[in-house]
Amino acid sequence: MSDNQQHGEQYSLSMMYGTYADILFVLFPFLVMTMQRLWDGNLADILMRPDFSIAAAILAGLAIGKFVLGLVTNRDLGRYKERIVFFIALTLFVVLGPAIILMLSIVGSDDVPGFVAFVQPVLLIIAISLYTTAVSISNILTRQGMSGEAAGGLHGGDGDQAPARHAPLAIPRRSGGDTV
Template identity: 40%
Template sequence: MSAQEKLDMRVDRPEMTETRELRLLYGTYADILFVLLPFAVVGMFKLWNVGLEPFLLSYDLSLAAAVLGGLAVVKFLLGMLVDPTMAKHREWITFLVAGTFFLILAPSLLFSVLVMLSEEPPKWVMFIQPLLVVLGITAYSSAVLASNRLRKDVEQRVFDEDVG
């Protein structure tokens, strides 16, 4: 199939692109649920035994945020390394990786260690840890979407060059 036929197929059938994006989103959310499942089971067990406040003051949520932040970093890097044409976006991807380290990964790991080492963590920790989990979920979803969007931009440029 020539480049022109592929471009025509994409132009004539935009629902294929939308379907592909929806499948990507569903796959991303399935990954997130799969990663969070063990933490949810342990969390429900702790909620049942000790209640909400001790659960929010434990290190589990920080650990879950760190795992999601690590997955986001890996997804950003894979998005850049898998496709050699993605090297054009290496500054942007480097910025996203650094932001993920700075905003999610380092604070999550720091909170999990500090909570484990302290006898009684401060009460404000129970507000920060859920925020870190939400940031981790957002970072992972954004990593998948950004990698897909950048890859689409590269594909479109290749098609435009072949057609032109």
Template identity: 70%
Template sequence: MTDIRHRQEQHSLSMMYGTYADILFVLFPFLVIAMQRLWDGNLYETLMQPDLSIAAAILAGLAIGKFVLGLVTNQDLGRYKERIVFFIALTLFLVMGPAIILLLSMTASADVPRFVAFVQPVLLIVAISLYSTAVSIANVLVQMGEAEPTANDAELRYADAMSQPRDSSKQPPLDLPRRTESDGY
């Protein structure tokens, strides 16, 4: 029992590291830009440029992708589709929409309102939170959809599969639709 719990904790820890590695890779170019502006003495300009809105929109898009991945990974998880659609709508409403509106408004206007310096970091924090949540939810849904085999079960199945010759006649044939005259081919 403790071995299964230990593996689950290790898997959760690995997922956390992977999630934050993704976030750091997305934010890296924006960090370089911010460091260059800091070097030039214009760090406040970073908050008044659309950089953070771009990063928030990227992370929101990744979050939506993770939510969809959690939904389509296993067909048995369809009972959770309303929740996942809610999180997709929440991501669009809270992050993607405002980030794109800010991005377009900031690039089209010479005068950027001062509130943007506060809104953009908040958008980025919400985007990071939603992306982390999306990865966690996708992971939980996938784990709920599969029964976690023990190490002995997996080893026995592998050994059994390796010891028996492959018989292609036992596999179902690939069912492809036939072309008809009405298809135009």
């Protein structure tokens, strides 16, 4: 196994651990609330409360942020824009919208329908899957962008050189007539 391949596998493994650590940190407060409800003997109420929808909405928001990060990381990755925008729309349509509607409906109603007990866990599982996908896509696009630059894709160098540095941000100056 080559050093480069081993480094790539180590990076992927680290990213997987980081992704699931993020998910666990998001779910931790909901675990505490679930344990408190279990302690109080309200086990049946766990799935009828908006907790899973809130967690799904948080993870959907994080997924959208990761998709946008992958979209804006490198300008040369324009061929992936439609795919990333599709995943953003999918996240909004499949998870974030229904999660917000369920939260508002559960909080605003005294009688919660039984299907909520099945829909909320499914939303949470889909949100976890989309967040994991978003992190993977963002990392793939970021690594492709960095490897293209390191190989001289933007600067015309050869692959043996150190990674090229980006030019500093040029901020235009105001004209002489504008004073604040």
